[in-house]
Amino acid sequence: MNHRIYTQLLDKKQRGQKSFAVLIDPDKVNTTAIDQLVKLSVDAKVDYFLVGGSLVISNQLDEVVQQIKATCDIPVILFPGSPSQVSKYADALLYLSLISGRNPELLIGQHVISAPFVKQSGLEIISTGYMVVDGGAPTTVSYISNASPLPADKNEIAMCTAMAGEMLGMKVIYMDAGSGAKRSITESMIQSVAQQIDVPLIIGGGITDPEKAYRNCKAGADVIVIGNAIEKDISLIKEMAAAIHSIPVKA
Ligand code: 1GP
Secondary structure, three states: OOOHHHHHHHHHHHHOOOEEEEEEOHHHOOHHHHHHHHHHHHHHOOOEEEEOOOOOOOOOHHHHHHHHHHHOOOOEEEOOOOOOOOOOOOOEEEEEEEOOOOOHHHHHHHHHHHHHHHHHOOOEEEEEEEEEEOOOOOOHHHHHHOOOOEOOOOHHHHHHHHHHHHHOOOOEEEEEOOOOOOOOOOHHHHHHHHHHOOOOEEEEOOOOOHHHHHHHHHHOOOEEEEOHHHHHOOOHHHHHHHHHHOOOOOO
């Protein structure tokens, strides 16, 4: 297995270089929309595409990934909502264990069932401690996961969960307020977690303005994921990228 994407994430973290990932839900795009999204993303120097959704109904994951790969060099990372969301055409896969929940199926059960299939894909697998934080609305992810989200004001729980994830060997921590969250994750929670872990920290859910994305990076996020806000206004890609990339990189 290659470690290209992960090595790049670590390298960027070391230099304090922040990344912007655009989330694409394969259920919500068509060929024209993907072309437009890719063009704007290339122009804005988007770092990654995250492809997936909690509820992929359509069967077009392979097609979506292939179309992106055929038109640009931006790495495509799968963000699967279920074990069936695997496409060998992507660059890597976030192998998510829902460490904020206590549903054994999403901690390890589904992984056991899908392991041979995931391995066979040949994808770069990035073990991910996935933490769903209460975003003020029951989002698809919290419903599907059937696990209570981590309370938004309990920084200590978030901190200890992330530390445990890292010590268990997870390569990244992804804190998610859920797609379309009313409240994104607070800067104080991001800061508490970032101070305690060395692995890259991905933050997403309900980020709608560039200022918020910038503040999240300042608080310690290494990768900012945005889906909903861009679905609503595609021109936001440019502003979001500019805000995230404005954080100075260490020499
Ligand atoms: C959801 O973190 C992602 O899993 C992104 O959330 O769609 O609210 O940007 P939004």
